[in-house]
Amino acid sequence: xxxxxxxxxxxxxxxxxxxxxxxxxxxxxxxxxxxxxxxxxxxxxxxxxxxxxxxxxxxxxxxxxxxxxxxxxxxxxxxxxxxxxxxxxxxxxxxxxxxxxxxxxxxxxxxxxxxxxxxxxxxxxxxxxxxxxxxxxxxxxxxxxxxxxxxxxxxxxxxxxxxxxxxxxxxxxxxxxxxxxxxxxxxxxxxxxxxxxxxxxxxxxxxxxxxxxxxxxxxxxxxxxxxxxxxxxxxxxxxxxxxxxxxxxxxxxxxxxxxxxxxxxxxxxxxxxxxxxxxxxxxxxxxxxxxxxxxxxxxxxxxxxxxxxxxxxxxxxxxxxxxxxxxxxxxxxxxxxxxxxxxxxxxxxxxxxxxxxxxxxxxxxxxxxxxxxxxxxxxxxxxxxxxxxxxxxxxxxxxxxxxxxxxxxxxxxxxxxxxxxxxxxxxxxxxxxxxxxxxxxxxxxxxxxxxxxxxxxxxxxxxxxxxxxxxxxxxxxxxxxxxxxxxxxxxxxxxxxxxxxxxxxxxxxxxxxxxxxxxxxxxxxxxxxxxxxxxxxxxxxxxxxxxxxxxxxxxxxxxxxxxxxxxxxxxxxxxxxxxxxxxxxx
Numbered sequence: 001x002x003x004x005x006x007x008x009x010x011x012x013x014x015x016x017x018x019x020x021x022x023x024x025x026x027x028x029x030x031x032x033x034x035x036x037x038x039x040x041x042x043x044x045x046x047x048x049x050x051x052x053x054x055x056x057x058x059x060x061x062x063x064x065x066x067x068x069x070x071x072x073x074x075x076x077x078x079x080x081x082x083x084x085x086x087x088x089x090x091x092x093x094x095x096x097x098x099x100x101x102x103x104x105x106x107x108x109x110x111x112x113x114x115x116x117x118x119x120x121x122x123x124x125x126x127x128x129x130x131x132x133x134x135x136x137x138x139x140x141x142x143x144x145x146x147x148x149x150x151x152x153x154x155x156x157x158x159x160x161x162x163x164x165x166x167x168x169x170x171x172x173x174x175x176x177x178x179x180x181x182x183x184x185x186x187x188x189x190x191x192x193x194x195x196x197x198x199x200x201x202x203x204x205x206x207x208x209x210x211x212x213x214x215x216x217x218x219x220x221x222x223x224x225x226x227x228x229x230x231x232x233x234x235x236x237x238x239x240x241x242x243x244x245x246x247x248x249x250x251x252x253x254x255x256x257x258x259x260x261x262x263x264x265x266x267x268x269x270x271x272x273x274x275x276x277x278x279x280x281x282x283x284x285x286x287x288x289x290x291x292x293x294x295x296x297x298x299x300x301x302x303x304x305x306x307x308x309x310x311x312x313x314x315x316x317x318x319x320x321x322x323x324x325x326x327x328x329x330x331x332x333x334x335x336x337x338x339x340x341x342x343x344x345x346x347x348x349x350x351x352x353x354x355x356x357x358x359x360x361x362x363x364x365x366x367x368x369x370x371x372x373x374x375x376x377x378x379x380x381x382x383x384x385x386x387x388x389x390x391x392x393x394x395x396x397x398x399x400x401x402x403x404x405x406x407x408x409x410x411x412x413x414x415x416x417x418x419x420x421x422x423x424x425x426x427x428x429x430x431x432x433x434x435x436x437x438x439x440x441x442x443x444x445x446x447x448x449x450x451x452x453x454x455x456x457x458x459x460x461x462x463x464x465x466x467x468x469x470x471x472x473x474x475x476x477x478x479x480x481x482x483x484x485x486x487x488x489x490x491x492x493x494x495x496x497x498x499x500x501x502x503x504x505x506x507x508x509x510x511x512x513x514x515x516x517x518x519x520x521x522x523x524x525x526x527x528x529x530x531x532x533x534x535x536x537x538x539x540x541x542x543x544x545x546x547x548x549x550x551x552x553x554x555x556x557x558x559x560x561x562x563x564x565x566x567x568x569x570x571x572x573x574x575x576x577x578x579x580x581x582x583x584x585x586x
Contacts, residue, residue: 020058022110024048024066026089028073029081037078039070106404109143109315111342117149118314121182122156122304125169127358128375129176130382131396131412132319132349138400139317139346141182150185152311153177156304157191158297160287161280165191167288172375176383180393188311190303191289197298198247200306200336201258201277205239209335210276212242213259214251223272226265232273246279246296253281253295260302260331274328276302301325305332313341320345320407347409349400351417353538354381364539371541378582379536389536390560390570390584395421418585425560425568425584430456430463433490433521434548434563436533438476440525441497445504446471454491456551465551467491467524474525475502476547481520488512489522490564521564523547533563534572535583552579560584 027047032039044066049056073081085092090113109117119140123129129137144151153174157165170189177184204210213219215229222228231242246256258277266272276299282292298306304325308316309332316326326343333340355361361380365372376384386396398420403410433454449470456463469475469492481487482497486505489495494512495502505511512519527550535542548563555561559571561581569581 020062020065021069023052024062024069025073026085026092028066028070029085029089030092032070032073032076032081033078033085037074037076037081039073041066041070044070106139106142106146106401109147109342109344112143112147112315115148116314117144117147118152118312119144119149119317120152120154120308120311120313121177121184122152122154123173124159124163125155125157125165125173126163127166127169127362128172128382128384130356130358130380131351131354131386132356132381134176134180134383134396135346135349135400135403136318137177137182138180138397139405141184142401143315143317144185149314151183152313153184153187154307154311155187155189155191156300157189157287157289158194158197158300158303159280160282160297161285164285165288172384176387179387180383181397186311188307189289190298190307191287193307194290194294194296194298196310197277197303197306198296201298201302202240202243204260204276204332204335205243205258206236207335208236208261209331210239210258210260212239212246213257213273213275214242214255216255219257219259219273223264224269226272228264228273232259232261246277249295251279253279255279260328260335262328262331268324268327270324271328274301274331275299301328302332305329308341309333309336309338315342315344317344317346317405319348321348344405345407346405347407349403350409350411351381352411352413354385354414355379355539356381373541378534379539379541388570388572389582390425390568391417391421392424392560395424414585422568422585425562427459429560429562429568430555431458431562431564432548432552433523434531434546434566435476435478435521435523436544436546436566437479438523438547439479439482440474440476440500441482441502442500443469443473443475443495443502443504444471445495445506446493450492452489452491465549467527467549469524476523476525476528477502477520481518484518484520486515486517487520488517490519492522519565521566523549529553530578532578532580533569533583534580548579 024044027044028039031044031047045059045063048062049059055062088111121137121140123133141151155170201210205212211232211234213229214231215222219229242256243258245251256279257275259273260276262271262273264272277296278299279295280297282295286292323345330340350356355364361375375382376388378385378389395417399412399417449468452467452469453464454467455461456465475489486494486496494505494507494517496505528547529550529552531546531548531552533544533546535544553574555571557571557574560568561571562568567586568584570584571579572582573580
């Protein structure tokens, strides 16, 4: 029996999943083994409710279910009961239940044993991944780590026509995953495994679970009417001969396909004899890795099922949009007599205000190539775009782990992500003075020079830079600060703007506190650097020209900083006479 976990057939009890029938069966088997093959209703219910007090409100339902399950269990031999208990419910073989572990709020995996869990993240390399894709990547990695198992990275690239893989996307996805902290134990590429799929297809034809459809476009109409192509009834030898002809190029694209036998009258038309392998003209649509070497290609559901089995995947965690795919894939498992993995479906994740659609991003870049900065444009919800924006991998990880495996769709607000990111950056980002609309002022009122000693970070007072200002020097302050009355220049002293002059008022920090003076960032003209701030605004991108203190040149590309009283930024490029930064958030 396949274990498929979704909102409709399991109870999310406290912090873990409960599949009622499966849970009852485990306890019934345990009790039967204890009592020489005969489970007792009262004892089974007592054990269930004792170990799972949250289920007590459902005692009546559980009692009715237990009667049915116990009748099935008691019809088995003692040896059969012991074998099923050992293979499916090893955690019930000991008297004391294994303490369920949690990792960052994640509920335990159903039917998971330490050291035996195998998960996989399987992207299509037709584009880079976005924050929605990061959810299954991070969850699969964390669960594999949590249970000391392994995670597989598998590139699902078997559709060179409709979802044409991009050669560069393979390495870009690897880079994004590494940046997110996701590590994998194995890597596979499906386009390099086509012979494996051909072998399984042959076996399914031999078992009578599949057939070669030679009716072409007519098959769609037939299935819509609840009928099927007459070739479905051909003998096995004929089916194998036709498959061989497909492989040798006898048929052209659209003329033949291998279909899985389901029910031609299934209420869901997409499940009716669904296509497992089809012909693609790779002379017109070459694959970036294997070119036109193959013309028969497996569909997603066929390739996924075969690889999940051969790679030993125990738990499939993916979006709930795959629930119908799960139903399709179970036909493969039944035909091949394979044990299916546990299927867990969770909701979609969107990031408010960001573009995540692959097709829409492609469209935008094709129609306005000069307007966008590439796949890592900070206006996109791609992982590369968020990284360029200045979002930390840990912020994304925390958001996803907080969401966990909830079945409902979630829209993540930018304010929430920015808040988490801000807390992480606040303790690490150096502070730099930046003036957005620089206005020059001649500084007057003291003899000689003053050294402003300014810490790079308020919590790290030992790391400082000295900025010397002498009487008569020119400093830049923002236009808006020049009409504020008395002001305090950060780390320096108190001044009064008068015309084009900043006249020293003095009095030190105590005076500024008593008068509640605005603390203003400033940049000396004798040591500054021009700065372009790239500021995303919806689909628009503002570029703001300003100046920053010379200390900014000490930082490399990708450094995260805070421009004082302005916001957090990420260094995007460092040129000879200008530094570009991307505005992250306040």
